Amino acid sequence: MTIRALVFDVFGTLVDWRSGVAREAARLVGPLAPNLDAGAFADAWRDRYQPSMERVRSGERPFVDLDTLQAESLPGVLAGLGIEGVAADVRAELVQAWHRLDAWPEVPDALVRLRTRFFLAPVSNGHVRLMVDLARRNGLPFDAILGAGYSRDYKPKPALYRDAAAAFGLAPEEVLMVAAHSNDLAAAARHGLSTAHIARPHEHGPAGGETGPSVLVTHAASDLADLADRLGC
Structure with missing residues (x-):
């Protein structure tokens, strides 16, 4: 789909x-x-x-x-x-x-590109005001704020992934969950969502971060701009 x-x-x-x-x-x-x-x-x-x-x-x-x-x-x-x-x-x-966190450097422009073809929303453990503040600080062009504040629970509970599709009136497989964490993507896939892994090798500073997915995903990208390229944006 x-x-x-x-x-x-x-x-x-x-x-x-x-x-x-x-x-x-x-x-x-x-x-x-x-x-x-x-x-x-x-x-x-x-x-x-x-x-x-x-x-x-x-x-x-x-x-x-x-x-x-x-x-x-x-x-x-x-x-x-x-x-x-x-x-x-x-x-x-x-x-x-x-x-007051800052976006990774390529993120704002990549989201603008992605929004030309897709609906965009966070599915985060952060609540609505937290997501709005980060969006306004960094120029993140979301179409909706989903996630913990919307579903009243925390990932990886099923409601967050199921509600993400339902909020847009879409089948789960029409929704691509984008994350730098393989466990989040595995949970999304269990509930029918498509998945994209973003490498963030510096997420934890000296402790590093995921350079690639440890689970099967629909897309694996080096950063969000790379994902936009892969999706034709």
Whole structure:
């Protein structure tokens, strides 16, 4: 079937979360912790991302948005790094770091190209306001905001992938899930979506990132511009 919509993972695929969080940590926490390793701070916070969402996915707690989960996990991150005395207003500003991430360099122009032929939307664990802030900051031309805020759950729960197709009135195979994470693409494929892997070898800084998919995908691209080429945009 012809692809008619592209839906995107955002953190790591479209935006560089590690550099952005590290930048804001250096600005906000650095004055209190002169020896701060800002990259390690970003990594430690990200390490709490999946465990915090799992409590929602498992039904242990009702759905709350990602800002709430990030705010709840932040004190443990600070304590684990031995950082004390971070005021409540600074902690709140740190949570907003996730709203001020920068896109990978080729992403805005590639999305403009892709939008000439396809509907575009994020299917992210970020909520609607978070996605809107990232879109406005980076000039990301989405047609809709889907994902956790729309489906009231977190990937890889089935609702997020099924709702993405239903929102556009399309069959699942007419929707291409685009991500830099093979596990996300495997989940999308289980629910009938077509899949495209984007290599992000620098997503985790020194720890690297996926240079290619570890699962069968419809397309494997070196970046989003390469995917636009492959899709004839």
